Amino acid sequence: MAGRQAVKVYLDLLSQPCRALLIFLKHNKIPHTVELIALRKGQQKTPEFTKLNPMQKVPTKLDICGFKNCNYCYYDAILKYLATTYNVPDHWYPKLPEKRARVDEYTAWHHVNTRMHASTVFLQEVIFPMMGQPTNPAKFEKALADLNGTLDMLENMFLKRQPFLCGDEISLADLLAVCELMQPLCSGRDILKDRPKLLSWRSRVQSALSDSFDEAHSVVYQIREKFTAKL
Structure with missing residues (x-):
């Protein structure tokens, strides 16, 4: 990584994908600079930021070549780009096609499962009340039920008898998943507290990331x- 100019990233650390990106950069000692964008203040909608990212989303990455990876729906593409461009340990995004496919399988599933359901719980319980909007009890209960289904899948389909979601070592899949599952903690809700298998997994991920x-x-x-x- 010697000689590379630092990657510039635009982040709001209340955003789960932004935290995943920052952890990856720091843990792997990839040179980077951070510019914080406060979504709650609408800073992603300024003319200056819109020039960088017409989608007005974070995370956004801009490197020395001017390569932009701006689409928020593809935040995992930023991580995969960094994992294949910089000299990081292979376990993050393995070169072996069979192992890489397992990470790709999870990240494709992640968008409409782990991310969608954990985010909905967070929005209903934290963000909407902060904005003066009441929690919708029916939608909140459905979000909790959907999230429980996702947690079942994480335990029974991805973890099975292995320590991490895609094998014996931490990968981008674990990083994205753990940041999403930490989000409901904002209200004091630990969604893993009655799930020892997932609690052990979270401890392993946290230990690996130091x-x-x-x-x-x-x-x-x-x-x-x-x-x-306030409670």
Whole structure:
């Protein structure tokens, strides 16, 4: 990685994919600079940011070549680009096609399962009340039920008898998943507390990521303290 100019990333650390990207950069010691974009203030809609990313979404990445990976729906593409461009350990996004396909399988499934359902719980329980909108009880209960179904799949389809979602070592799949499943903690809701298999997995992921995990999730812990203090 010597001689490379730092990658510039635009992030809001309340965003789960943004945290995943920051953890990956820090943990793998990829040179980078961060510009924080506050979505709650609409900073992604400024003319300056819109020039960088017409989608007005984060994370956004801009590197020395001017390569932009802007589409928020493809945040995993930013991670895969970095994993294949920089000299990071192979377990993140393996070169062997059979192993890589397992990571790709999870990331394709992730968008409309782990991400969708954990995000909906967070929106209903935290964001909407913060914006002065009441939680919709029916939608909230459905979101919890959908999320429980997803957690069942994580345990029974992906983890099975292996320590990480795609094998014996941590991968991009685990990184994306853990950041999503941490999000409901903002309200003090630990969705894994009655699931020992997933709790053990989260501990392994957190241990593998060391300090970068807690640093990136400091905003989640801060919101949890404020939210639970009001209860």
